Amino acid sequence: MEKETLNFLEDINGLFYLTAPDARDIMLRFHKEMGLGLAGKESSLKMIPSFVGRPRGNEKGNFLAIDLGGTNIRILAVRLDGEGRAEPLAMSRYPISHEAMTGTGVRFFDFIAGSVEAFFKEHNIEAKRLQNLGFTFSFPVVQSSIASGRLISWTKGFSASDVEGEDVVELLVRALKRRGLGFIDVVALINDTVGTLVAKSYNDHICDMGVILGTGTNAAYPEKIERIAKYQGPRHQDEMIINIEWGGFNKLRRNIYDETLDASSFNPGEQRLEKMVSGMYLGEIARLIIVDMIKEGLIFNSPIPEIFSQPYGLTTEHLSLAAQGQISHELGFTHMSQTDKDAILEVFRIVSNRSARIAATAISAVVTWMDKKIESNHVIAIDGTLFEKYPGYSQNMETMLADIFGDSAQKIRLEKEKDGSGIGAAITAAIASYSKNKSLIARLPWLRHR
Numbered sequence: 001m002e003k004e005t006l007n008f009l010e011d012i013n014g015l016f017y018l019t020a021p022d023a024r025d026i027m028l029r030f031h032k033e034m035g036l037g038l039a040g041k042e043s044s045l046k047m048i049p050s051f052v053g054r055p056r057g058n059e060k061g062n063f064l065a066i067d068l069g070g071t072n073i074r075i076l077a078v079r080l081d082g083e084g085r086a087e088p089l090a091m092s093r094y095p096i097s098h099e100a101m102t103g104t105g106v107r108f109f110d111f112i113a114g115s116v117e118a119f120f121k122e123h124n125i126e127a128k129r130l131q132n133l134g135f136t137f138s139f140p141v142v143q144s145s146i147a148s149g150r151l152i153s154w155t156k157g158f159s160a161s162d163v164e165g166e167d168v169v170e171l172l173v174r175a176l177k178r179r180g181l182g183f184i185d186v187v188a189l190i191n192d193t194v195g196t197l198v199a200k201s202y203n204d205h206i207c208d209m210g211v212i213l214g215t216g217t218n219a220a221y222p223e224k225i226e227r228i229a230k231y232q233g234p235r236h237q238d239e240m241i242i243n244i245e246w247g248g249f250n251k252l253r254r255n256i257y258d259e260t261l262d263a264s265s266f267n268p269g270e271q272r273l274e275k276m277v278s279g280m281y282l283g284e285i286a287r288l289i290i291v292d293m294i295k296e297g298l299i300f301n302s303p304i305p306e307i308f309s310q311p312y313g314l315t316t317e318h319l320s321l322a323a324q325g326q327i328s329h330e331l332g333f334t335h336m337s338q339t340d341k342d343a344i345l346e347v348f349r350i351v352s353n354r355s356a357r358i359a360a361t362a363i364s365a366v367v368t369w370m371d372k373k374i375e376s377n378h379v380i381a382i383d384g385t386l387f388e389k390y391p392g393y394s395q396n397m398e399t400m401l402a403d404i405f406g407d408s409a410q411k412i413r414l415e416k417e418k419d420g421s422g423i424g425a426a427i428t429a430a431i432a433s434y435s436k437n438k439s440l441i442a443r444l445p446w447l448r449h450r
Ligand code: GLC
Pocket: 069, 137, 138, 139, 140, 155, 156, 191, 192, 193, 212, 214, 215, 216, 217, 218, 219, 245, 247, 274
């Protein structure tokens, strides 16, 4: 590789590399923001009470779930055996069209209800036997109960009109009625991070964090109720899961590429951590660096592939495939010199490694918030394609944990929780319908004797 190219890459590495002292500094800022968020004060971490705690593992029955928040919507029927096993009886996945994401809210919710209807038909399910539904809606929503909440603002490129500020359960219920599915009772509304934590802790009581590393990124953890100063609702249990919305954390060192990406994004100034970490953005950060290398004449004597000239043309999937050696033709690698390829792969490595190291730092912040000296074991349930599919990603996270904590890092286990967000919605529906019945019994004492 030419000396100039090597120098350029070294500079880039300097801009993107996160050291252990950097991480410790970030953790302190994170704790400060967590405290402010829990107190209801100005903070880049929303710290949203979910109105639900971790399950006991004995929740039982068949439940419906909608899981929405990435590129697909998933509808599931889940059986809970009451002994910690949750088994999907049926599941369908439907891609969310650009029109549904960005059109009117009515169209968006009609699409959701239409997907439920298609699911019933596809699996030949006698609809009325499955009535209680858990709704995973993976956006920042301020909840007012376990089954209601208003969308604060869209993230991840969604923009359907007339939804921000509205109760998304009400909008869903209306759309279900329009489809003749009014018999469905939407008993729970949760975030995907809450779902992931709930799904894992259904059979693993050590689990105390749910994390998503996919199109977006975020996490949830159980908090002691008395520490949630802003929470005014009923206090039936000792703990409540908090949806951190860590994608919004804005106390990270940013570089010129982060600023450029943010300035031309649909939500400038928001979701700053998400823009440095999640699958929606890594390809674009890498592309911006490569465009600079092209401008400086460091790579490409041959024609420049299209993918590098279109904003968001380069996706995280391309990065992931290239890292697996499945060099994609679209990257133009077939006509490229070995040194150009190496330079590009190094850019991909730098960008994805920063993502993994920030994710591990944020996890470390939450773990030390719960357990300052890491005296207990912690299982972190993680879902999302970045964690699941990107080669070396989870190892890079583990390296960062070891850099921060040394040997104690072994007490923190990162575990994949596939489809946790949907299954967690079904388990939460079970918790919610159970407490609904309980309050009904309390109000109508004669029911107790039946
Ligand atoms: C975005 C959403 C958040 C969600 C995350 C992962 O950050 O705002 O609610 O949990 O993406 O899907």
